Amino acid sequence: xxxxxxLGTWEVFMQSKPGANYIHxxxxxxxxxxxxxQNARDTYTRRGEGTSIWVVPSEAITAxxxxxxxxxxxxxNDKVYRMPTxxxxxxxxxxx
Amino acid sequence: xxxxxxxxxxxxxxxxxxxxKIEKGxxxxxxxxxxxxxxxHLIRQMSQHAHSEVIGMxxxxxxxxxxxxxxxxxxxxxxxxxxxxxxxxxxSAAETLGISRDEMISxxxxxxxxxxxxxxxxxxxxxxIGAIGWLVDGAAIVNQVSLQRTSYGPYSRAMxxxxxxxxxxxxxxxxxxxxxxxxxxxxxxxxxxxxxRWWWPSLMMFGxxxxxxxxxxxxxxxxxxxxxxxxxxxxxxxxxxxxAEVIGLTIPDKDLKWNDAxxxxxxxxxxxxxxxxxxxxxxxxNHQRMEHHKRVHAEGAxxxxxxxxxxxxxxxxxxxx
Amino acid sequence: MxxxxxxxxxxxxxxxNALVHSYRLSEWxxxxxxxxxxxxxxxxxxxxxxxxxxxxxxxxxxxGKDRTDDDLAYRRSERLFTNSLITELPxxxxxxxxxxxLFVSVFERYFFTAxxxxxxxxxxxxxxxxxxxxxYHATHAxxxxxxxxxxxxxxxxRMQAAINNLWMYTGELFETDEADAMLQxxxxxxxxxxxxxxxxxxxxxxxxxxxLTLPEDTFMQTGGHKGIHTxxxxxxxxxxxxxxxxxxxxxx
Numbered sequence: 001x002x003x004x005x006x007l008g009t010w011e012v013f014m015q016s017k018p019g020a021n022y023i024h025x026x027x028x029x030x031x032x033x034x035x036x037x038q039n040a041r042d043t044y045t046r047r048g049e050g051t052s053i054w055v056v057p058s059e060a061i062t063a064x065x066x067x068x069x070x071x072x073x074x075x076x077n078d079k080v081y082r083m084p085t086x087x088x089x090x091x092x093x094x095x096x
Numbered sequence: 097x098x099x100x101x102x103x104x105x106x107x108x109x110x111x112x113x114x115x116x117k118i119e120k121g122x123x124x125x126x127x128x129x130x131x132x133x134x135x136x137h138l139i140r141q142m143s144q145h146a147h148s149e150v151i152g153m154x155x156x157x158x159x160x161x162x163x164x165x166x167x168x169x170x171x172x173x174x175x176x177x178x179x180x181x182x183x184x185x186x187x188s189a190a191e192t193l194g195i196s197r198d199e200m201i202s203x204x205x206x207x208x209x210x211x212x213x214x215x216x217x218x219x220x221x222x223x224x225i226g227a228i229g230w231l232v233d234g235a236a237i238v239n240q241v242s243l244q245r246t247s248y249g250p251y252s253r254a255m256x257x258x259x260x261x262x263x264x265x266x267x268x269x270x271x272x273x274x275x276x277x278x279x280x281x282x283x284x285x286x287x288x289x290x291x292x293r294w295w296w297p298s299l300m301m302f303g304x305x306x307x308x309x310x311x312x313x314x315x316x317x318x319x320x321x322x323x324x325x326x327x328x329x330x331x332x333x334x335x336x337x338x339x340a341e342v343i344g345l346t347i348p349d350k351d352l353k354w355n356d357a358x359x360x361x362x363x364x365x366x367x368x369x370x371x372x373x374x375x376x377x378x379x380x381x382n383h384q385r386m387e388h389h390k391r392v393h394a395e396g397a398x399x400x401x402x403x404x405x406x407x408x409x410x411x412x413x414x415x416x417x
Numbered sequence: 418m419x420x421x422x423x424x425x426x427x428x429x430x431x432x433x434n435a436l437v438h439s440y441r442l443s444e445w446x447x448x449x450x451x452x453x454x455x456x457x458x459x460x461x462x463x464x465x466x467x468x469x470x471x472x473x474x475x476x477x478x479x480x481g482k483d484r485t486d487d488d489l490a491y492r493r494s495e496r497l498f499t500n501s502l503i504t505e506l507p508x509x510x511x512x513x514x515x516x517x518x519l520f521v522s523v524f525e526r527y528f529f530t531a532x533x534x535x536x537x538x539x540x541x542x543x544x545x546x547x548x549x550x551x552x553y554h555a556t557h558a559x560x561x562x563x564x565x566x567x568x569x570x571x572x573x574x575r576m577q578a579a580i581n582n583l584w585m586y587t588g589e590l591f592e593t594d595e596a597d598a599m600l601q602x603x604x605x606x607x608x609x610x611x612x613x614x615x616x617x618x619x620x621x622x623x624x625x626x627x628x629l630t631l632p633e634d635t636f637m638q639t640g641g642h643k644g645i646h647t648x649x650x651x652x653x654x655x656x657x658x659x660x661x662x663x664x665x666x667x668x669x
Contacts (some may be wrong), residue, residue: 005400006197007451009188026257027188028453029197031403031408034560039453041462046174047261066128071237153447153455160443161653164435164660164669165487166473169459170466176446177459184452208549221658222669252439272669388447396450398575399511402568 010036011061012044015052022054030055123249126192126400134318138248140209141160141320143200145179148212149183156228160248164222171268178265182258189250205390214372215303216379223276223290228260229269231291231298231336237262238332239302247319270339277343281412284344291340292348300365300371303331307322328362339362420603420645423596424537425479426499427606429489430642435499438521439465440653441508450511457557461518463548491661495651496644505641505650509579512572512578515561518578520621522554524590527615533608536556540560540605542587559623566627573628580624581632591616 007029013022024046030036036055163169203209243255276287301324315321352363442462449455455548473486532544565576591613
């Protein structure tokens with residue numbers, strides 16, 4: 001039994017319409033998966049916001065360290081050749 | 097000694113980094129380094145905000161069973177449910193700062209954490225439900241709209257969601273008042289009486305005048321608070337006066353008048369003695385609200401324990417199968 | 418009894434059940450053991466108020482006396498309410514609320530599954546919408562029954578007590594009268610015995626899985642459908658109808 005009598009925390013991800021990405025909606029407290037899913041439903045879909053829900057125990061989420069931002073994200077900044085606009089296409093070429 | 101100096105240097109460096117981010121208008125996220133004061137200020141403000149939402153369920157909850165029509169009952173229940181949801185969002189946002197909901201609740205019970213003073217006033221008649229929605233939620237929303245741009249990411253995101261959901265709250269209150277003001281004499285009297293009792297406490301919700309407010313300095317510098325108490329109060333008064341006029345309610349302030357020079361209404365003196373009296377525990381409902389919360393918390397303990405015990409059993413079974 | 422009279426009684430009973438049960442659930446608002454559960458119970462109450470509106474509006478239409486859902490909810494006295502007794506009993510502890518929700522929502526799940534095929538298109542439409550709601554209520558109640566039945570020794574004791582205390586009110590759910598029989602004959606109403614059988618099967622299974630004991634056969638309380646209630650209903654109405662009664666000329 002945990003010391004915290006408010007039950008464990010879960011992160012809630014919601015899909016707003018079929019085919020869309022799952023987006024973080026917030027958190028809920030619950031003791032088990034079934035409860036987490038229901039609590040997420042009762043908390044975050046009261047206005048028809050969702051068509052599908054994921055719940056994940058908060059402790060299962062690993063976040064990147066902001067101190068590593070330089071190392072993690074800056075090196076991508078100069079790789080413009082990954083963008084389609086980088087390439088010079090011959091005039092008149094179609095559907096490319 | 098050297099180590100201490102080094103440590104101090106690192107701290108200054110971190111603080112500069114943090115202040116740069118604030119300066120640029122970047123939001124601060126849970127894993128970002130932040131000064132202790134910032135974290136403490138946020139925990140205090142966010143938990144107070146969360147507690148206010150949850151304690152605020154009580155005065156209105158007091159009228160659910162007596163709502164005068166099925167439509168009114170539905171709306172009121174949905175609104176109070178929203179308040180609970182908003183408390184939940186705010187507790188979650190505060191939890192990202194390393195404090196648990198359980199700790200926040202025990203701070204509320206011990207008196208270390210506060211909730212908004214306004215909920216220490218009683219909801220006496222059905223018109224009070226109108227006045228609470230229109231004035232109290234109206235005042236709260238002015239503050240909350242401003243907080244959508246607060247510097248702490250999880251807080252700001254919670255506020256965005258809350259503002260979106262709360263947009264109907266003020267309307268439902270105003271609709272109740274409007275209906276009553278176009279109803280029988282008894283209804284009109286009830287509505288004006290509620291207006292008289294809730295007007296001044298609503299103005300007090302914005303807190304002391306800027307000249308008297310002890311926490312404003314850092315909170316503004318850190319962009320937790322984006323507008324001052326007096327600015328927000330003026331915004332609320334300006335929009336509410338017109339709404340009262342439209343439905344024929346009188347604002348109980350004989351000194352209230354438009355000031356062309358400032359572009360705002362001037363209002364009469366707020367009775368801060370009453371404000372501090374209520375804050376320090378002498379409001380008509382302080383004791384009742386806290387006892388209710390403590391009772392519910394204690395009565396629910398066996399349920400939460402059972403849920404945890406059930407999960408533990410299930411996990412054990414899974415392990416042995 | 419004409420078909421209209423039977424249909425009025427039928428719709429009224431379903432409206433009253435939803436109205437009175439929602440009243441009890443709404444009392445949990447700001448009183449639940451966990452904030453999340455507070456929102457859940459409120460959601461159920463809101464579902465039921467919506468259902469009460471639908472059935473009472475229809476009852477008013479069928480009756481043909483220009484009575485609205487609000488007239489029926491707020492201007493009828495004790496003896497004219499026809500809800501089942503189980504819906505009006507005080508909430509008790511969380512175990513009692515869950516046990517009632519289990520008994521009633523599982524009944525409603527089977528009942529509305531059948532009613533959605535009613536030859537009366539209004540009843541069929543309300544039933545189809547309601548079915549989605551009560552399926553969720555039944556799931557929620559079932560999961561909590563498991564947690565409380567198979568949780569701690571205290572929760573097991575409380576859950577068993579709730580099951581035992583409420584058991585004698587479950588028989589009334591399946592009771593039928595002249596109006597029910599007439600409507601069933603017209604393919605408007607549902608056939609009760611299979612619903613009772615399914616219900617019992619489900620409850621047996623759930624209680625067994627939750628380590629709880631099915632109560633022994635006992636005398637079943639009845640009367641609600643004829644307007645003979647427990648003393649609790651009067652208190653519900655005096656609170657619920659207070660404004661409408663005190664200010665009869667006012668519109669809210």
